[in-house]
Structures are given as C-alpha cells and as structure tokens.
Amino acid sequence: MQEVRMEAELLASAVQVIDGPPEELLVRLSAATAELVPHRAVAQLASQCASTPVTAHGDPALASAVTGADLAALLATVTAGHAWQGETSIAGSTHPVLAIASDRAPRGSVVVFILTDADQVLPVAALQALWDVITAHMYRLTLEREPGAIAQNRAVAAARVDLAAELGEAHTAALATLLGVLRNQRIDDASARTMAVELALNGLAELRSDTQLDRVCSGEEPVGKAFDRLADSLRALLRRGPVELELDAPGNDRLIPGGVAHAGRVAVRAVVLAMLTQDRLTRIRVGWQWTGVELQATVRDDGPGLMANVLDLGQLSERLRLHEGDLDLDAVPGWGITARVTIRAESGPQTITSDPLAALGARELEVLERLAEGGRNRSIADDLHISESTVKFHVANILTKLDVATRTQAAALYHATAAV
Secondary structure (H helix, E strand, C coil), X not given: CHHHHHHHHHHHCXXXXXXXXXXXXXXXXXHHHCCCCCEEEEXXXXXXXXCCCEEEEECHHHHCCCCHHHXXXXXXXXXXXXXXXXXXXXXXXXXXXXXXXXXXXXXXEEEEEEECCCCCCCCHHHHHHHHXXXXXXXXXXXXXXXXXXXXHHHHHHHHHHHHHHHHHHHHHXXXXXXXXXXXXXXXXXXXXXXXXXXXXXXXXXXXXXXXXXXXXXXXXXXXXXXXHHHHHHHHHHHCCCCCEEEEECCCCXXXXXXXXXXXXXXXHHHHHHXXXXXXXXXXXXXXXXXXXXXXXXXXXXXXXXXXXXXXXXXXXXXXXXXXXXXXXXXXXXXXXEEEEEEEECCCCCCCCCCCCCCCCCHHHHXXXXXXXCCCCHHHHHHHHCCCHHHHHHHHXXXXXXXXXXXXXXXXXXXXXXXXX
8 A cells, every 4th residue: 555655656746857957857856766766876868859868867976877878778678668677787887777668759768777776676667657758748848949959969969879889889899809819828928919019000090991981982882892891890800719700792783872881881890799799609600782772781690599698789779770770680599699780771762651560570570470469478489499588679679660569559550450
C-alpha cells in the first residue's frame, strides 16, 4: 500500500518536474525521484534537442563523465516501454543503472539513473509513465521553436556526434595495433619498441591523409578504389595480430558517392574493432557490394558467436539509423558473428510502398513472424539457430522500424498486414 502511495506521489510530481526552465529539468527530476529511486546521478539523451542532447546531474565525478556514446548505446538497445536494469561502464568503472526509453518523440529519448544499490526494487511502471510525459513535453517545446533554428542545431549536433564517434574509432584502431605489437611474445623488446614508434608515426600520417582524402572525395570515386582504402586500414590494424583478414572486393567498379564510401569504411572498422574484443578469433572476412543505390557491407568472423557482453554496437546502429542505414547482426554460437551494414545514397531513388513491413530485413521478418506466433526470445533463437542476444537486437530494431512500443503491437501489425 505504501508503495502504491509513493508511486502515485511520483506521478503527481510530473507537473513540478516539467514546470520550469528546460535546462534544470534533471535537477527537478532527481529531487522528485530521490526517495523512491535512490541514485547518485541521473542523465538523459533527448534526441529531439539538437543543441544540448546530453545532460546529467548529481555526483560531479559521474555527471561530468557521462558521454553521448554511453547513452546512445542504451537508446539503441533499450526498448521503449521496457525499462532495463543492469550494469554499464561509465568513466572506466561499472555502475548499476536503470535505463528508461520513451518513443514520445520521433527519435526517442532515454533517461539513466546511476543507482546506489544494484538490488533495489524500483517502481518501473510509474517511472516509465513519468518519463513518457517528460519526453512528450520536451518535444512539444522544440516544435514551438523556429524551424530553421531547429534544423541548423540538429545538423550541427549530428555532425558533432559523427565526428566524435569516428575519431574515437580511429584512435581505438591505432591503440589496438600498438597493443598487438607490444603483447606479441615473438618480438623482442627492442624490436617491439621500434615497431611501436613506426606504427605510431604511420598512424598519425594515415589519420591526416584519410581525413584529407575524405574531404576531397566529397563527389564520387570508383567503388574499388574506395574499398582498397578500407582494406589498407584493416591490414594495418591486423598486421601484427593473430587474426587473418580475408577480403571480398566489390564485383564492379561503379562510381560511389564519397560520403557513402566514407560512412562504409567507418562502419566496417567499428564492427571489426568490436569483433577483435572476442577470444578464440582467428579470421575476419570483409566484403562490399555497391548496387548504385546502396552500399552493402558484410563482416564475418569465426569467433564464439556470442554477442552478450562482447559485441556492443548500439551506438553504431543508432548512427546508421539516423542516416537511413541499417545494422543487422546474426550470432550463431560456435560459428561466429555476421554483421551486415547497409548505407543508402541520399540521392538514390526512393521506393514508395504502403506495406508497413517493407522496412524490415529478411532476418527481422523471420523474427517478427515467430514473435507474432507467440514465440519468446529463447524459442525464437532456437528455431533460427541464433543466439538469444541476437533476437533481442532484432526485436529492438523491429519495434523502432515499425514505430511501435511493444511486442504485442508489432505482432498485431504483422497480423493486420498479413490479412490484407
């Protein structure tokens, strides 16, 4: 009874939370939830707010350390209406968190409470309702602003996110290459030191030249040449390690927009870096196909085939989705992981269809069909011979693409479409 009363009080405080300057919203939210959800800090990613999408409040050591990358990964994987409680890494340390996503704005939002106790029981339903109200209110405020200012802010914010992510991936690749040399027991200390210096110098030169080339290639370039640049960077990354690189060059040499080629290289490098965090990995195979309308990149490995706690590509998936692209993952235990990246040219022809399921990929349709039959994640995984974490990834993408909040709504849409 006391819990019901406290939840009612929490929802009643919604007016106080949204009534005030938007920049102080988290301060009011933290105060309103302090008793019911003991937390050290709270952070939000409000994608409808382009100028300052990431804000945090609470313990300065935590609030200042929360990044857009941390929250974007959660926004891409936590389903609206289904709060997630677990552990995630912030500022180099693991913390218990409660993440709540909302679809009350076109691109969604997520709020993350960094909890004081990992085992505490939380009023998830009331918190979900409260965050839905806040998201809807904040989105309404953005609509009242001048449209030109919103578009400009969003363009700047998107460019800032892309640049930060690409720099982070480039730095990760350089560090991974250096560590591969320094950890190689077959190389003596003097040789390893010499190689490390050489790799660092080459890495700096490659970063500069790659950035310059990508700026120059703002028009079009042969897809084979664009793929060769990707191949060179991957060879440098894997040169000193035990993982063998196999390459499938494009089957044609059509001209590809420079922006699409650049996005493809960034996405593939991000997938390869994520795959390299696995144990028992000996081979990675990378292929490209350019249809003239979209770039289709495939990356396969021969690792353990388990995505949970190994392959975290939520941030990449969200970035691709914002640019009308897709990331599709299949993890088969004992056989490895297959990642398929699709990037569409902005100038490519658009197919107009009344089929709400047209946006789904082949694997997503298979998952949705079984979901509509009442299958749970475990049974779907067994039926399709993929891991349960892969099913969760597909379900999150399905809900986003169909613009529905729950599995039940997705199943109803599937049945309604099949009946037409």
